[in-house]
Amino acid sequence: MIQETFVFFTSQWAYVLLVSFTTRLLYNYFQRGLWRVPGPFMRGVSSIPRIFSVYRGKSHDDDISLHRKYGKIVRLGPNLLSIADPAEINQIYGIGTKFIKSRFYELSSAYDDEGLVPDTFVLTDKAMHTRMKRNASNAYSTNGLIQMESWIDPVTDRLLLKLHKLAGQSVDISAVLKDFAMDSVFAVTFGRDFNYVEEGDVLKMYGILETVSDYMAIFGQVPWIHKFLLARPFVAKFMFGEGGGDKEMFQLAISEIEAAKKKQSEDGPLTFLQRLLLNQSKDPASIDDREIMTHAFGNIAAGSDTTAIALRAIIFQLLKHTDVYEKLSEEFSTLTRPVKFADANKLPYFAAVIQEALRLHPSVGMMLARLVPAEGAEICGHNLPGGTEVGINPWVLHRDPEVFPDPDSFRPERWLLSNTDEEHLRVMNRSFFTFGHGAHTCSGRWISLMEIKKIIPTLILEFDMKLVKEGEYGFKNRWFTPQHGLFVQFTPKA
Helix, strand or coil: CHHHHHHHHHHHHHHHHHHHHHHHHHHHHHHHHHHHCCCCHHHHHCCHHHHHHHHCCCHHHHHHHHHHHHCCEEEEECCEEEECCHHHHHHHHCCCCCCEECHHHHHHCCEECCEECCCCCCCCCHHHHHHHHHCCHHHCCHHHHHHHHHHHHHHHHHHHHHHHHCCCCEEEHHHHHHHHHHHHHHHHHHCCCCCHHHHCCCCHHHHHHHHHHHHHHHHCCCHHHHHHHHCCCHHHHHHHCCCCCCHHHHHHHHHHHHHHCCCCCCCCCCCHHHHHHHHHHHCHHHCCHHHHHHHHHHHHHHHHHHHHHHHHHHHHHHHHCHHHHHHHHHHHCCCCCCCCHHHHCCCHHHHHHHHHHHHHCCCECCCEEEECCCCCEEECCEEECCCCEEEECHHHHCCCCCCCCCCCCCCHHHHCCCCCCHHHHHHHHHCCCCCCCHHHCCCCHHHHHHHHHHHHHHHHHHEEEEEECHHHCEECCECECCEECCEEEEEECC
């Protein structure tokens, strides 16, 4: 009798759980009319297919395939919609948009003793975001870059010395370029670096950044886990604070702030830090010490990895396409060493090569997620309720054949007005999402471009380069898309 009762209640509970589970899945699919948005049935039912796609590191390929099958708007998860229509860019990302960053970004929040560190990468407070962008704008201006440029030259010289020592060998320069990018951005920011170009890849910060990238990419797809982790700031504090940061770097920042405060003149070379401290001395209310540190480490945390990704993408494409390599080498013949940013920045074909390489391999491989405002919005012909998570993935938009004909081909000429009509060129530039769009466009892109426009000509002027072991080249997409296996042989020019 007891056994029969137990079996009865067990079967009833199993039935209740099954009904509850099925009801939940059906709710996910039909919630707020999102079932009308095209996409695979299972994507609307559960986040698991999306999680698996991200875990495999190939979600960008999956997203591209889904858009080619279903069109300009695709449901990737129960409350996650991917958009691939240039006509919707301004509504979602424009300067006056009511769409705000989704909670996905909050997973990278950093905490110190005063609480949440204000960071333009995660801020949804538009007034504060605008103020923080403004208080550092002159550090990213053309004049600001020129004053910082000389800090990159010693790092470049060390890189050339290392490559001369490795001449004739097959060198995996994936890590070498990462070290160069990190040393350069440290030098520009603080006036000092850790000489990782010479000593090798020993930077603990990268282990932390890769962990954070994985953490954001995977757990950001699961709403209930997302909320659970956000309620526990010790997770972010461990990642970025005393439990996970590199103390040597923070000590460097503190010591360099004290040293930089002694510089009162704007003449001569300036570091990024000195520029911000001069801003503070003129108007103390415009920027405080915590914001200065946020800007400084934002350069390092985001700028170094993305610059390394860009450098790998450019070099890989140049060495695969010898005709482009030769044409670019001819354009570089007007330059002298050390290469000046102002001179390299005038070269139109070089600008087109950079644009095309970064179109094919953006540093971010997942959508730049936003929340539909409370009053809802019409996107791609669908009336979407407030709170729906939407966004554009640079990898998807950059392979739209209507915007970029023959999208998988490397064709720098497409960016030249002599090969493309003016209106279509405007559409392409508006659809170029490597650095984001609108108010949240990456401020540090100019520092990254300065590094790129100095080192690429320098390498081509100094060496004949040859791509070897092409099949080893690849990457895993976990928000950032860092490549591995870029084997190059360097032969010094006479």
